[in-house]
Amino acid sequence: MRAHRIYKKRRRRNSLRYFVSGMVLAGAAILVVIGGTVFVSGKRPKDEKGSGISENIGVDSDELLTLVNAEHPMPSEWQCELVQLNNGQNIDSRAYEDLQQMMDTARAEGYDPYICSSWRSHETQVRLFEEEIQSYKKQGYSEREAEVQAAQWVAVPGTSEHELGLALDIVSVENQRLEESQENTPTQQWLMEHCYEYGFILRYPKDKEDITGIGYEPWHYRYVGQDHARAIHESGVCLEEYVAHR
Template sequence: MKPSEPRAPRREPGREIQAAIIILAAALACGFVIQMLLQLRAVGREERAAESMMSGVLSELHSLNADETARRTEAAERMAKLPEEKRQRLEDLHLELLTVVNAWTPMDPDYVPELATVIEEYQLDARCASVVWEMMQDCREGGFGYPMICSAYRSQEFQVELFENKIDRIAMEKYCTREEAIRLASKEVAFPGTSEHQLGLAADIIDETYPYLNEHQETTGTQVWLKEHAPDYGFILRYPEGTSDITGIIYEPWHYRYVGVKFAKEITKSGMTLEEYVAWRRGR
């Protein structure tokens, strides 16, 4: 009997697979760790970049604030050194904000203020466009009401169009003469050239939950808040209750007029209408 040939050591296929799995797992783990490290480095880099950008912005802001304060102090000092007559003239420029426009005091129909957009199609005099927006945001964000603007600057052409539409509607509804329709229309829509909206300093603000222009508007959260806080932003309630003999306009708890903070606080505190306040100032 032929001695049997030495048997080749038997290979165990299970081991090979095991080894392959271990190598694969190790490779995957290495890849994962490398990727994690790379990511951490990238995050670190981004954080550092963000930090340095932030500190840049902050230092810029600080210097801006310092510039602004210095600028204001300088302006106040310059103002104090001005001769009385010139100072009065500069202050009078500010008085322009007290311009009265009503049925007896029409404005120059060609006057067009320097306008800025409040939102969408609504524009106001650039001096108060952002202020009215800020006031409305503060009311909304404070949870006091849902203010929305429903009328702002009106051009002479637009006021003519509003007035003509009113005349047509009244003439149709009442079967009256044009003269009679004009007389009745002027009670509801200001005659072109006599609407304060043409100054660009007036805005009608209503509450989204009660979008109607009537006396009940005063009970909305927006109007309760505005009545108290509008002067802090330079606005007055222009047509208060019981003053239509003086203003020529019915009580409008939604119509706010910009006169600047100083005058708004003074007028509101005095309880006078704009007409009375201006007359009082002239007579001083």
């Protein structure tokens, strides 16, 4: 029986900076929707393995390194083709094949990875952020204060990697809390050790918080392709450092 999912919010580091930068850049992010960027869902697979997904030929590896954070909002020209998994989550088709190989291998070795979050539409991010603002206003905060507080827990729309379609939150079925205890599960330890072999990196490492601006998240993985993932793994840098020194 699948464990009940419980998600614990994580405080975002440098939240005031994220709020100010994010709100300035939110207009550009909205262009992702208004400007006509199309997200095309692939056919729903019969199971998580899916079918009919061709090999990623001609993928622009540099595009897979796209940074999205407070200083780098969602590109207005960003496009991706989405494939839906059997649990309703969506992933950029360029990451699909490697994701399935990683999940299949983990399960074959006795682990229990579960994708609890992946692609998130801009509208969904706006809704989540607005809901958080309203919760603080009900506690007596002013509009401005509520927005700053909300930005500590929910990414300002246009600054969340989940809007790319290349980011995933993967947990262990036995522990579905988004908290640091996740790193102690055998499943998460396997993922952190082997994810680079399948083109993924642990996006927000423990020792890079001052660079990424995000607290340690031992469940948040980002697809960058196998070559880049291996280089990042071997050099011990985070994505911001890797992109800056290319």
